[in-house]
Amino acid sequence: MDGRTEEKRTAVAAPGARSDIAEARKNIDRIDREMAELFAERMQAAAVVAAYKEEHGLPVEDKAREAEMIASNTERLPPAYRPYYRNFLVGTITESKRYQRLLVSGLRVAYSGVEGAFAHVATMRIFGEPGEKVACPDFATAYRSVESGACHCAVLPIENSYAGDVGQVMDLAWRGSLTISGIYDLPLSQCLLAKPGVTLAEVREVVSHPQALAQCQPYLRRQGWIQTTAVNTAVAARTVAAGERREVAVIAARETADLYGLQVLENDINEQKSNTTRFAVFSPAACEIKPSDNHFVLLFSCKNQPGALGDAISVISRHDYNLKCLKSHPTGVENWAYYFYAEGEGNLGTEAGQTMRRELERVCNSVRVLGSFSGERMLNRTDA
Numbered sequence: 001m002d003g004r005t006e007e008k009r010t011a012v013a014a015p016g017a018r019s020d021i022a023e024a025r026k027n028i029d030r031i032d033r034e035m036a037e038l039f040a041e042r043m044q045a046a047a048v049v050a051a052y053k054e055e056h057g058l059p060v061e062d063k064a065r066e067a068e069m070i071a072s073n074t075e076r077l078p079p080a081y082r083p084y085y086r087n088f089l090v091g092t093i094t095e096s097k098r099y100q101r102l103l104v105s106g107l108r109v110a111y112s113g114v115e116g117a118f119a120h121v122a123t124m125r126i127f128g129e130p131g132e133k134v135a136c137p138d139f140a141t142a143y144r145s146v147e148s149g150a151c152h153c154a155v156l157p158i159e160n161s162y163a164g165d166v167g168q169v170m171d172l173a174w175r176g177s178l179t180i181s182g183i184y185d186l187p188l189s190q191c192l193l194a195k196p197g198v199t200l201a202e203v204r205e206v207v208s209h210p211q212a213l214a215q216c217q218p219y220l221r222r223q224g225w226i227q228t229t230a231v232n233t234a235v236a237a238r239t240v241a242a243g244e245r246r247e248v249a250v251i252a253a254r255e256t257a258d259l260y261g262l263q264v265l266e267n268d269i270n271e272q273k274s275n276t277t278r279f280a281v282f283s284p285a286a287c288e289i290k291p292s293d294n295h296f297v298l299l300f301s302c303k304n305q306p307g308a309l310g311d312a313i314s315v316i317s318r319h320d321y322n323l324k325c326l327k328s329h330p331t332g333v334e335n336w337a338y339y340f341y342a343e344g345e346g347n348l349g350t351e352a353g354q355t356m357r358r359e360l361e362r363v364c365n366s367v368r369v370l371g372s373f374s375g376e377r378m379l380n381r382t383d384a
Contacts, residue, residue: 042092043099050100054107056181057153057283059126060100064374066093107131110142110151116234116256122186122279123155124255125379143172146284153181159278160188165341169280170329173299173370174339178282180297180371186379188275190216192266193237193257194249200265207236208251215270216251225249237262279379280371289349289372296321297371298342300364301331309340311363319356321346341370348372 053060070089074082109127113119114135123133134151136142145151156172159165173180190212194203205226206213212233213220220227230236233252240250241260249265250256257264289296302308316323322345328338347353348369361367 039092043096046096046100047103050103053100054104054152055283056285056288057109057281058181059128060097060104060130061128063377069093101128101130105130107153108134108151110134110136110145110154112136112139112142112156113232114234114238116237116252116259117232118186118188118253118277119155119157119279120234121253121255122157122184122277122379125186126155126182126184126279126281139166139168140172143169143176143178143282146178146282147176149284152283154178154282155279156282157277158183158280161274161276162272165327167329170327170341171332173282173341174329174331178284179287179369180280180373181283181285182281182373183295183297183371183376184279184281184379185376186277186279187273188215188270188277189254189268189273190251190270191254191257191264192249192269193240193252193262194265195240195246196261196263198246198249198263198265202247203249203265204247205245206249206251207240209233209236212251212270215272215275218271219266219269234259278376287369287372289347289353289369290374291347291349292374293347293349293372294345295371295373295375296344296346296348296369298344298360298367299339299370300342300360300367301337301339302364304337308363312340312360315356315359315363316342316344319352319359321353321356339366 050060052058070086070093073089074086077085107127107130109123109131111119111123111133115133120133120135127133131152134142134145136145136154139156142151142154142156146154156169157166158169190208192200192203192206203223203225205228206220206223207228207230208216209232210229213227213229230239233250234256236250237252237256237260240248241262250262251269254264254267256262300312302312313323313326324343324345325341327341329341331337331339348357349372357367357369
C-alpha cells in the first residue's frame with residue numbers, strides 16, 4: 001500500500017478505526033507467521049513425497065491429485081473467497097513441484113533407443129527435464145540397469161494399438177523383479193522434418209524407419225518421393241541434420257525437430273491417427289496398493305489341468321473385477337507352458353481384492369501383482 005495514501009487515511013480516521021486497522025494488521029502478521037511455519041512443514045512433507053516418487057519411478061506431476069486437492073480444499077471456504085484461494089493453491093502446488101524436481105534431479109531413467117526416438121519422447125513427457133535420461137541399446141539392458149541399481153526406473157513399451165504387445169518386455173517382467181508404477185499412452189504422431197529454410201517443394205527424398213514409412217504411405221505416394229530406410233527415426237533425423245543435402249527430409253516425432261535443429265514441414269502425416277503405444281514405468285520398489293488405485297496388472301501361471309485357466313478367470317470376475325486384457329506367453333521353462341499377463345479395473349487392496357488374490361493363489365501355480373495405480377494417462381505434448 002502507498003505510504004502517503006495510508007498516512008492520509010490514518011489522519012482522517014476516527015480513533016476507533018485506527019485501533020481496528022492496527023488490530024487487523026497484528027492478526028495478519030500473526031497469521032503470516034503461522035502460514036510460514038505451515039509452509040515449511042508442507043515443504044518437508046513434499047520432500048517425503050519426492051523421495052517416494054523417486055523410489056517408485058513416478059513423475060513429479062500428478063494432475064489428477066492436484067485437481068482433487070484444489071477442488072476439495074476450495075470447497076471449505078465461503079464462495080466469495082474460493083477464486084482467490086484456488087489461485088493461492090495453484091501457486092503453492094507449483095512451488096512444491098519445483099522443489100520436488102530439485103530433489104529428484106539425480107533421478108536416472110533408462111529407456112531403449114536413442115534421443116529423439118519415441119521411447120525418448122515418452123520418457124521426457126512422463127518425467128520432464130529433471131534427472132538423467134539414459135539411452136540403452138535394447139529392452140533387456142534398460143530393464144537390468146534398474147535391477148542392478150544403475151538407474152532408478154525404466155520406461156519401456158508394452159503394447160502398440162496395431163502391432164500388439166511387446167513380447168520381449170512382457171518376458172522381462174515375468175522373469176524379473178521390477179514392478180510397474182504407471183502406464184502411459186503415447187499417440188504416435190509422425191511429422192515431416194527438414195533442414196531450416198527448406199520448403200516442401202524442394203523435397204525429393206524422405207528417410208525414416210520402415211515402420212514410420214509404412215504408416216505414412218498414402219501421404220508419401222501422393223508426393224512421389226524416393227523412400228530410404230534407416231535404423232530408427234531419430235538416427236534418420238540426426239543424419240539429415242548433419243548432412244548437406246537440402247532435398248532430403250525425415251519422418252519422425254515433433255520433439256525430434258527441436259532436438260536436432262530441424263523444422264517441421266508437415267504435422268500428423270501418418271494415415272492412422274489413433275496409432276498409440278503404451279509405455280510402462282518399471283521400478284525396483286515393492287508394489288504398493290493405494291486406496292486411490294483403480295487399475296491393476298497381474299502375472300500368473302495356471303496348473304496343468306482341465307479348466308485351470310477358466311477357474312482363474314472366474315475367480316477374478318466373481319469378485320466384480322473388470323478384466324480388460326489377458327495375454328499368454330511361453331514361460332521359457334518347459335515346452336507348452338504359459339504365463340498370463342492380465343490387466344483389470346478395480347482396487348486390489350480392499351477386502352474383496354485380498355480375498356480374490358487368495359482364491360487365485362489356490363487355483364494357480366503362481367500369482368504376482370505386477371502393478372497397481374490410479375489409471376492410465378495420455379501423454380499429450382503439453383505434459384511434463
